[in-house]
Amino acid sequence: MIVLLLGSGGREHALAAALARSSALTKLIAAPGNPGVAEHAELRDVAVDDIDGVVALAKAETVDLVVVGPEVPLVLGVVDRLAEAGIRAFGPTAAAARLEGSKAFTKELCAAHDLPTAGFRHAKSLDEARAALGAFGAPVVVKADGLAAGKGVTVATTIEEAHAAVEAIFADAGAEAVIEEFMTGEEASLFALCDGETALLFGDAQDHKRAYDGDEGPNTGGMGAYSPAPVLTPEIAERAMAEIVRPTIAAMKAAGTPFTGFLYAGLMIEGGAPRLVEYNVRFGDPEAQVVLPRLKDDLLELLLAAVDGRLEDKAPAFSPDAALTVVMAAKGYPGAYAKGSEIRGLPQAQAREGVTVFHAGTARDGERLLANGGRVLAVTATGADVREAQARAYAAVDMIDWPEGFCRRDIGWRAVARLEE
Numbered sequence: 001m002i003v004l005l006l007g008s009g010g011r012e013h014a015l016a017a018a019l020a021r022s023s024a025l026t027k028l029i030a031a032p033g034n035p036g037v038a039e040h041a042e043l044r045d046v047a048v049d050d051i052d053g054v055v056a057l058a059k060a061e062t063v064d065l066v067v068v069g070p071e072v073p074l075v076l077g078v079v080d081r082l083a084e085a086g087i088r089a090f091g092p093t094a095a096a097a098r099l100e101g102s103k104a105f106t107k108e109l110c111a112a113h114d115l116p117t118a119g120f121r122h123a124k125s126l127d128e129a130r131a132a133l134g135a136f137g138a139p140v141v142v143k144a145d146g147l148a149a150g151k152g153v154t155v156a157t158t159i160e161e162a163h164a165a166v167e168a169i170f171a172d173a174g175a176e177a178v179i180e181e182f183m184t185g186e187e188a189s190l191f192a193l194c195d196g197e198t199a200l201l202f203g204d205a206q207d208h209k210r211a212y213d214g215d216e217g218p219n220t221g222g223m224g225a226y227s228p229a230p231v232l233t234p235e236i237a238e239r240a241m242a243e244i245v246r247p248t249i250a251a252m253k254a255a256g257t258p259f260t261g262f263l264y265a266g267l268m269i270e271g272g273a274p275r276l277v278e279y280n281v282r283f284g285d286p287e288a289q290v291v292l293p294r295l296k297d298d299l300l301e302l303l304l305a306a307v308d309g310r311l312e313d314k315a316p317a318f319s320p321d322a323a324l325t326v327v328m329a330a331k332g333y334p335g336a337y338a339k340g341s342e343i344r345g346l347p348q349a350q351a352r353e354g355v356t357v358f359h360a361g362t363a364r365d366g367e368r369l370l371a372n373g374g375r376v377l378a379v380t381a382t383g384a385d386v387r388e389a390q391a392r393a394y395a396a397v398d399m400i401d402w403p404e405g406f407c408r409r410d411i412g413w414r415a416v417a418r419l420e421e
Contacts, residue, residue: 014289034363066082227291322382339371361373
């Protein structure tokens with residue numbers, strides 16, 4: 001099969017590596033890809049939001065399946081456009097992608113179907129948002145309604161911080177916001193592979209959103225992750241599937257907008273009970289970099305089964321080993337940062353046992369590897385448990401020579417602490 005993979009980040013490198021292991025794959029093309037993805041695929045210079053360009057590329061290459069990595073093309077309707085051209089694609093339609101594209105849509109679906117989540121108000125004006133803040137008080141969660149690349153959320157500990165957040169959102173014309181009750185507990189991420197009717201558990205993880213050690217600093221797209229997530233016991237994971245994910249899939253089908261693709265449920269766990277924080281309609285980043293290395297089955301075969309509505313008799317298998325990834329980011333991220341600094345030492349780091357370095361924001365200049373983004377590398381290691389995976393990952397990090405980069409030194413601290421209890 002000829003497969004086209006859309007995207008250019010660490011998630012797409014992890015997807016490319018997993019797809020490349022498939023016996024059914026004859027050719028993998030990636031648009032636009034990155035130097036890491038290029039180890040597995042032929043790259044094409046087409047942007048993910050160039051929907052016309054994606055369709056033209058898929059036609060020109062006689063692609064059998066398009067795998068969509070990031071959320072932007074999904075929300076823009078790339079799957080719909082490909083279907084019109086007679087090309088199969090893995091991912092939700094634009095209508096189904098509203099589960100991520102509109103936080104208000106998802107919260108209202110939860111309210112309509114009694115799915116466990118935080119209390120909320122949908123504010124369409126600054127006055128409505130201020131009134132909602134008055135009702136909730138602080139702490140409170142303020143979210144921009146649309147896509148925000150993982151950074152459109154403010155967990156406000158004071159009412160002044162909350163007012164500043166809503167004022168920033170409504171500075172843009174046409175903006176909307178969701179004001180939510182602050183939930184306590186432990187966050188975890190659960191992934192489901194869906195075919196429009198069936199939803200299968202597809203691994204779990206915990207990530208670290210804050211930029212600095214000790215969960216300090218601004219929110220980011222994710223500074224590291226590990227899988228499996230100890231807080232998501234098999235019983236809690238099944239409860240989340242039964243009470244949240246499967247009812248969502250049933251509701252989307254009943255509405256005439258069936259969901260096919262990866263559904264990523266961000267969960268808050270307290271007292272053994274899961275509540276939905278929010279949905280993403282694609283694999284997480286950096287969660288893909290720890291879940292996919294543990295997958296024992298053929299990823300391409302599973303994606304085809306989802307697209308064709310054949311998941312009912314499938315059961316994805318994962319290694320019992322743990323995986324942990326440390327994100328190396330450019331200094332200044334998630335604020336302003338410089339591009340173009342050289343990265344050395346990757347071959348030595350990747351030669352270590354159990355280690356894979358996924359490229360997230362890199363570029364080639366001849367033989368030189370350069371930083372070309374905020375989150376630049378995801379240094380992933382597997383091990384018998386999370387403590388071994390952590391030790392291997394940081395040993396590899398320490399072999400990478402990149403003075404212009406930084407990373408957190410405590411990824412996996414919560415899971416390691418559990419082992420030591």
